[in-house]
Amino acid sequence: MTRTLLQVDTLSKNYGALKVTDAVSMTVTEGEVHAVIGPNGAGKTTLIAQLSGQVRPDSGRILYGGEDITRLDMAARVRKGLARSFQITTLLPGFSVKENVALAVQARNGSSFRFFRAAASEAARNDEAMQHLQDVGLADRADRPASALSHGEKRQLEIAVALATRPRLLLLDEPLAGTGLEEADQLIGLLAGLKGRLTMVLIEHDMEAVFALADRVSVLVYGSILASGSPAEMRADPKVRAAYLGEEEAG
Numbered sequence: 001m002t003r004t005l006l007q008v009d010t011l012s013k014n015y016g017a018l019k020v021t022d023a024v025s026m027t028v029t030e031g032e033v034h035a036v037i038g039p040n041g042a043g044k045t046t047l048i049a050q051l052s053g054q055v056r057p058d059s060g061r062i063l064y065g066g067e068d069i070t071r072l073d074m075a076a077r078v079r080k081g082l083a084r085s086f087q088i089t090t091l092l093p094g095f096s097v098k099e100n101v102a103l104a105v106q107a108r109n110g111s112s113f114r115f116f117r118a119a120a121s122e123a124a125r126n127d128e129a130m131q132h133l134q135d136v137g138l139a140d141r142a143d144r145p146a147s148a149l150s151h152g153e154k155r156q157l158e159i160a161v162a163l164a165t166r167p168r169l170l171l172l173d174e175p176l177a178g179t180g181l182e183e184a185d186q187l188i189g190l191l192a193g194l195k196g197r198l199t200m201v202l203i204e205h206d207m208e209a210v211f212a213l214a215d216r217v218s219v220l221v222y223g224s225i226l227a228s229g230s231p232a233e234m235r236a237d238p239k240v241r242a243a244y245l246g247e248e249e250a251g
């Protein structure tokens with residue numbers, strides 16, 4: 001049985017006269033990878049920022065697990081298991097790879113006094129951090145400073161940091177941005193490995209990645225959802241081809 005995890009209901013956001021999010025409604029089913037694609041400036045990042053709680057919509061609702069979270073701030077959403085993979089700038093470059101993840105584990109457990117009372121808490125944090133590093137293929141880099149990682153490895157670390165919040169829904173904003181071919185392949189493999197363990201909303205320009213990973217695709221154009229469906233349906237849809245894919249192929 002499929003269950004709706006996230007329901008976006010006529011969400012709207014204007015910046016001045018610009019309708020960046022124009023009555024967007026979409027549904028994300030538990031366990032799926034749902035890609036949001038669209039031309040530059042279509043409003044993808046602003047949409048994800050509203051889902052994560054960074055940007056407040058002007059109107060509309062966001063339901064998560066049936067609960068209206070539209071007014072909750074980002075920290076409250078993270079506690080409920082809705083996490084965004086942050087940009088590289090939020091990594092702590094002087095700390096080791098493992099410490100970056102361990103700090104995220106600690107932040108998650110911050111409210112639990114009992115966790116810190118245990119003498120083994122640091123070991124437990126490190127063990128969990130290593131588990132997340134294993135999941136993203138960075139275990140062998142654990143003791144290096146984060147600053148020494150390649151660009152692609154930093155993106156892997158970002159995902160490990162997000163996993164440390166134990167998300168049920170992970171929002172990924174262009175996880176492949178700036179990566180080379182080999183790094184992109186590695187990241188696609190890593191995200192494919194996470195499929196089924198959590199639900200993902202993925203913004204990505206790399207169509208190969210979208211078609212490799214997504215169960216469903218929503219196409220955003222000028223702040224509105226133009227079409228939604230399986231990757232194959234979207235690839236075949238003349239409206240989508242004209243608005244986006246055709247543009248890519250022509251380019």
Ligand SMILES: Nc1ncnc2c1ncn2[C@@H]1O[C@H](COP(=O)(O)OP(=O)(O)OP(=O)(O)O)[C@@H](O)[C@H]1O
Pocket residue numbers: 015018020038039040041042043044045046047
């Ligand atoms: N804080 C802001 N103030 C004013 N305009 C904004 C703001 N944030 C975004 N915009 C505008 O909203 C539009 C959509 O931006 P957004 O970054 O969401 O698009 P996008 O689809 O993610 O683009 P890209 O694919 O290039 O990353 C753009 O025209 C952008 O200039």
